[in-house]
């Protein structure tokens with residue numbers, strides 16, 4: 001079967017290891033995936049330009065196979081003192097529980113975030129990274145144009161048909177369709193999160209009927225059956241996050257990997273804004289349950305993310321998974337503690 005992703009990206013398998021910002025997509029993981037013939041992706045969402053370049057260099061030092069990078073498109077947000085103070089109060093009990101750590105009070109402004117984003121785009125161009133994908137919105141036409149001029153393959157993230165159409169109209173080369181099953185943050189940018197929770201089974205066919213660029217399916221895909229099902233519905237590629245997260249090369253905290261691998265029967269995943277101010281899917285824990293009453297009045301992303309940073313890192317140090325963010329898709333039962341190469345063998349040969 002002809003496959004436009006395989007042709008355009010010079011890869012052997014139309015499988016993408018999801019970019020997972022926050023230290024999960026280590027150079028080892030990205031390299032192992034690309035060496036196995038799929039597309040490894042660096043999650044650079046939380047990095048500055050210098051660290052972005054450093055991670056690109058780390059991957060380049062290990063492989064000459066194609067790999068990609070993913071950036072967060074900044075959206076305007078305000079620093080509202082009242083809302084921030086309320087959020088700080090709601091977080092106080094957790095700070096005390098973990099031993100009175102100071103809570104971050106210096107926030108990066110929207111303008112600074114935008115500046116960092118533009119610098120990252122320049123780094124991607126200077127370093128000639130093969131693929132650049134985006135989430136949380138669409139980059140400006142100038143950014144898309146500069147990347148395409150430099151020969152870089154651009155991918156947007158959509159959670160609805162309208163978003164996929166907008167990504168295609170903006171001239172991007174492919175679209176990741178993020179189903180409601182997906183782990184991590186929601187990439188919706190045209191409608192609210194409630195209107196943008198569509199399962200992949202419904203989302204893929206309605207999109208491929210109207211969109212001409214290649215569609216890459218993401219959300220709950222863990223094995224060969226999932227990849228084939230997505231292909232059956234018309235997707236040309238599959239992007240897997242949770243499946244790669246528990247791989248040996250991933251930089252996820254061991255406790256986090258264990259939570260996915262061992263908690264499969266009783267733990268359920270849920271959507272929460274409590275950790276970052278933006279809706280994301282993860283394993284439900286005490287922090288999520290207790291913070292639910294504040295969900296409607298939390299500061300925007302990334303302010304809430306900054307506010308909970310010391311809680312999340314102290315919780316990891318105290319081995320307390322009840323206060324860590326455990327992003328995970330709806331299919332943790334199929335996660336395995338194997339190497340990325342073993343996972344690739346299963347994805348490709350299992351049929």
Ligand SMILES: Cc1cc2nc3c(=O)[nH]c(=O)nc-3n(C[C@H](O)[C@H](O)[C@H](O)COP(=O)(O)O)c2cc1C
Pocket residue numbers: 018019020021024043044045070134135157178181182183184185218219220221239240241242243245327328329330331
């Ligand atoms: C821990 C984690 C971090 C993620 N970080 C990013 C990210 O930085 N950029 C992005 O575009 N998607 C990110 N995602 C979403 C993935 O791209 C993808 O939509 C999701 O993993 C698919 O669902 P699955 O986890 O069930 O495979 C993340 C997902 C997880 C689980």
